[in-house]
Amino acid sequence: MTDTQTPLMRHVIAALVTNEPGVLAQVAGMFAARGFNIDSLVVGRTENPEFSRMTITVYGDNAVLEQVRKQLQKLVPVVKVVDYTDVAFVERDLMLVAVSTATAAGASDKREEIITLANLFRAKVVDVSPDKLMIELSGSEEKLEAFMELIQPYGIVELARTGVIAMPRGSGGPAKAVSLGTTRVLSLIAPNGERISSAAVNSADVSTCATQSVAR
Amino acid sequence: MTTRKNPTPNLNASGMSSASSGKPTEKYIGLTGAQIFHELMHEHGVEHMFGYPGGAILPVFDAIHESKYFKFILNRHEQGAGHMAEGYARASGKPGIVLVTSGPGATNTVTPIADAYMDGTPLIVFTGQVATGAIGTDAFQEADVTGITRPCTKWNVLIKDVRDIPRRINEAFHIATTGRPGPVLVDLPKDVTATVLKEAVHADIHLPGYNVRELGTSSEIARAAELINRAKRPVFYVGQGVILAGATDLLRACAKRANIPVTTTLQGLGAFDETDARSIHMLGMHGSAYANWAMRDADLVIAVGARFDDRVTGNPAKFAPAARQAEREGRGGFIHFDIAPEQINKAVPVTIGVEGDARKNLELLLPMLESSPRKEWFERLHTWMKETPFRYKDDTREFHMKPQAVVEELDNQTDGEAIITTGVGQHQMWAAQFYTFKHPRHWITSGGLGTMGYGVPASIGAKLARPDKHVINIDGDGSFCMTCMEMVTAAQYGIAAKTIILNNDFQGMVKQWQDKFYEGRYSHTEMHNPNFVALTDAMNCKGFRCSKKADLPKVMADFLAHDGPAVLDALVEKHEHVYPMLPAGKTVDDMILGDFK
Numbered sequence: 001m002t003d004t005q006t007p008l009m010r011h012v013i014a015a016l017v018t019n020e021p022g023v024l025a026q027v028a029g030m031f032a033a034r035g036f037n038i039d040s041l042v043v044g045r046t047e048n049p050e051f052s053r054m055t056i057t058v059y060g061d062n063a064v065l066e067q068v069r070k071q072l073q074k075l076v077p078v079v080k081v082v083d084y085t086d087v088a089f090v091e092r093d094l095m096l097v098a099v100s101t102a103t104a105a106g107a108s109d110k111r112e113e114i115i116t117l118a119n120l121f122r123a124k125v126v127d128v129s130p131d132k133l134m135i136e137l138s139g140s141e142e143k144l145e146a147f148m149e150l151i152q153p154y155g156i157v158e159l160a161r162t163g164v165i166a167m168p169r170g171s172g173g174p175a176k177a178v179s180l181g182t183t184r185v186l187s188l189i190a191p192n193g194e195r196i197s198s199a200a201v202n203s204a205d206v207s208t209c210a211t212q213s214v215a216r
Numbered sequence: 217m218t219t220r221k222n223p224t225p226n227l228n229a230s231g232m233s234s235a236s237s238g239k240p241t242e243k244y245i246g247l248t249g250a251q252i253f254h255e256l257m258h259e260h261g262v263e264h265m266f267g268y269p270g271g272a273i274l275p276v277f278d279a280i281h282e283s284k285y286f287k288f289i290l291n292r293h294e295q296g297a298g299h300m301a302e303g304y305a306r307a308s309g310k311p312g313i314v315l316v317t318s319g320p321g322a323t324n325t326v327t328p329i330a331d332a333y334m335d336g337t338p339l340i341v342f343t344g345q346v347a348t349g350a351i352g353t354d355a356f357q358e359a360d361v362t363g364i365t366r367p368c369t370k371w372n373v374l375i376k377d378v379r380d381i382p383r384r385i386n387e388a389f390h391i392a393t394t395g396r397p398g399p400v401l402v403d404l405p406k407d408v409t410a411t412v413l414k415e416a417v418h419a420d421i422h423l424p425g426y427n428v429r430e431l432g433t434s435s436e437i438a439r440a441a442e443l444i445n446r447a448k449r450p451v452f453y454v455g456q457g458v459i460l461a462g463a464t465d466l467l468r469a470c471a472k473r474a475n476i477p478v479t480t481t482l483q484g485l486g487a488f489d490e491t492d493a494r495s496i497h498m499l500g501m502h503g504s505a506y507a508n509w510a511m512r513d514a515d516l517v518i519a520v521g522a523r524f525d526d527r528v529t530g531n532p533a534k535f536a537p538a539a540r541q542a543e544r545e546g547r548g549g550f551i552h553f554d555i556a557p558e559q560i561n562k563a564v565p566v567t568i569g570v571e572g573d574a575r576k577n578l579e580l581l582l583p584m585l586e587s588s589p590r591k592e593w594f595e596r597l598h599t600w601m602k603e604t605p606f607r608y609k610d611d612t613r614e615f616h617m618k619p620q621a622v623v624e625e626l627d628n629q630t631d632g633e634a635i636i637t638t639g640v641g642q643h644q645m646w647a648a649q650f651y652t653f654k655h656p657r658h659w660i661t662s663g664g665l666g667t668m669g670y671g672v673p674a675s676i677g678a679k680l681a682r683p684d685k686h687v688i689n690i691d692g693d694g695s696f697c698m699t700c701m702e703m704v705t706a707a708q709y710g711i712a713a714k715t716i717i718l719n720n721d722f723q724g725m726v727k728q729w730q731d732k733f734y735e736g737r738y739s740h741t742e743m744h745n746p747n748f749v750a751l752t753d754a755m756n757c758k759g760f761r762c763s764k765k766a767d768l769p770k771v772m773a774d775f776l777a778h779d780g781p782a783v784l785d786a787l788v789e790k791h792e793h794v795y796p797m798l799p800a801g802k803t804v805d806d807m808i809l810g811d812f813k
Contacts, residue, residue: 016227017425018424021374022362022366022374025366030367046229048229048230053227067562070557070560074556076370079424080227
């Protein structure tokens with residue numbers, strides 16, 4: 001691809017697939033066989049029982065992305081593929097995380113701090129036990145990772161994420177040309193439609209900046 | 217580089233049609249799954265089927281017993297069945313049909329399936345499967361065949377309900393034969409084929425994810441014509457896609473009207489008459505020096521139904537540098553016509569990509585083309601052709617017959633009208649270089665996967681499809697030994713396919729690489745062969761042998777005149793190399809021309 005090489009970027013692709021056995025294996029197998037670099041692959045049902053929807057996060061330059069799209073489209077059970085590179089879209093990842101509150105300094109103090117952090121991120125506490133809290137948080141990958149960074153010091157007991165799902169915005173407006181480094185910030189300070197208070201935005205902004213150094 | 221715009225970003229599942237629109241049919245009611253299979257083969261015009269029975273597929277074999285619809289060819293190995301069906305498909309243009317049992321019967325077809333996938337050969341493999349209740353229990357002769365073949369089929373399906381058989385088999389035929397053709401596999405559990413259908417079912421295909429785009433956009437074709445008309449040194453680079461699309465006449469018309477030289481890939485041999493003054497023959501690793509130089513110097517490469525394989529491009533980043541330069545200056549570049557969108561911009565980024573059927577798109581292109589004398593360009597090509605043709609150094613010593621001389625003799629005696637199949641190796645390249653290909657579907661070889669042992673079964677399948685033609689498998693001793701037992705199949709059914717073994721008692725191509733790159737250390741490439749004439753006779757075919765060039769015309773004539781399956785064991789010079797040779801991953805300027813002084 002020599003002189004037409006474009007920078008390595010994160011891309012989110014969505015595919016509508018027929019709901020039949022082996023489709024997930026076929027898609028995952030194709031990615032592995034062709035050496036494409038997938039970050040996450042999410043499958044879920046749609047309103048039509050005949051189809052499922054896959055959301056795939058993949059890293060690559062434009063030439064790789066063109067191949068990913070075409071190789072996906074080539075698979076018979078894949079009905080349609082869209083690449084959100086050139087459109088504005090909403091993406092969400094859902095996380096459940098159990099955080100330890102049991103520290104030598106006293107469990108109750110830590111619990112308060114963790115709840116405060118959760119509130120700043122508009123996360124929900126979904127389970128409380130003597131030595132830990134379970135928190136549910138949804139948002140962009142970057143937001144989830146920023147939150148993880150902040151709660152890491154308290155001790156993550158268990159963590160599960162769904163992976164990214166995505167959908168284009170209303171009129172499919174023009175894409176924001178952002179590099180990898182700034183995406184993390186933009187997605188939090190310009191969250192478009194994510195109704196978080198200005199205080200929360202500021203905190204999130206600060207916390208995300210704090211995690212910039214550990215970005216890929 | 218052209219990148220097609222994203223389709224509309226919405227993915228609306230509600231808008232998708234759910235079920236088949238047609239009326240359910242009652243015609244299969246009262247038949248077992250196996251009998252429905254038999255009826256469907258008739259509906260699809262199947263005349264020949266290849267395979268091997270076994271436990272899980274017995275209901276189907278019982279249903280096709282004394283079939284009045286088609287002839288069944290019993291192979292000696294399921295791999296042979298697969299390659300035979302491939303040879304049949306490529307000679308006839310119809311899909312090759314294979315019927316085998318579960319487990320090992322199915323896994324033995326994996327090599328032909330992978331072969332057909334690489335070379336775009338329409339192949340439909342029906343495999344038996346253990347009963348649905350036993351699936352997943354590690355039952356006798358159970359294998360996850362749809363799992364195993366998923367990466368090397370265009371599509372496959374495990375049918376778990378007799379009601380799905382008509383629709384799924386219709387879908388199998390549709391997918392195998394449309395777009396870029398390829399292999400499909402239908403897995404048939406024993407209880408499903410044994411069950412009687414009791415209700416009307418939908419038989420119409422329902423494939424919302426399978427759409428073949430047949431026409432490129434008119435603006436792309438107009439831009440392509442404009443580039444072609446401006447180009448000073450254009451080349452048509454043509455692959456098997458032109459043959460599959462039935463577009464050889466249109467290619468000839470385009471090349472003539474715009475006055476453009478044509479080179480073909482290995483699989484494209486026969487897409488353009490090699491005796492035409494505009495033919496510059498095969499390109500690539502062992503292609504003609506002049507075709508490779510033409511690609512180096514061309515300002516416009518017009519690829520039609522070819523996929524910029526690494527055996528053609530060498531180092532793809534340095535492929536056709538003059539065309540890349542012309543692209544930057546807006547006066548040339550790369551045009552790629554292909555029915556498979558994923559082939560466009562895969563190996564080599566192109567200036568204009570035209571998706572769709574080669575025939576339909578060339579039809580649109582033809583009237584837009586303008587003629588040009590291109591005197592300087594053709595003079596350059598013809599000088600090269602005169603100075604560095606395909607050649608070999610003859611050896612007048614009695615027992616030093618050159619393999620190329622055998623191919624030339626065959627070419628002379630058959631006037632370039634035979635259908636040629638091959639194994640894989642030196643003999644394959646000599647066949648490609650020294651036989652004169654004039655017509656489509658006369659050259660049947662394993663190009664992408666490079667499957668040794670392809671030639672014998674492929675020739676038998678081709679002969680079944682074209683009994684009116686000489687069908688000759690030009691083979692090597694190594695390749696022949698891999699599948700020679702299929703000569704027994706040829707004898708059983710009286711199929712007069714013939715094999716010439718260019719016998720050098722070596723895996724010649726591997727030996728050539730060992731000579732060139734491993735200082736002649738022949739690690740496990742020397743073959744101690746059987747007496748091929750006696751072996752052939754024992755398989756109820758006729759064996760011939762030739763060890764001297766002086767005897768060649770007579771032995772070849774007798775071999776061709778024999779009415780029945782035959783093998784000619786041609787004992788040839790061991791140390792011969794195939795030239796030219798463009799080492800893997802290198803550029804045209806690294807091409808080794810060979811010493812012919």
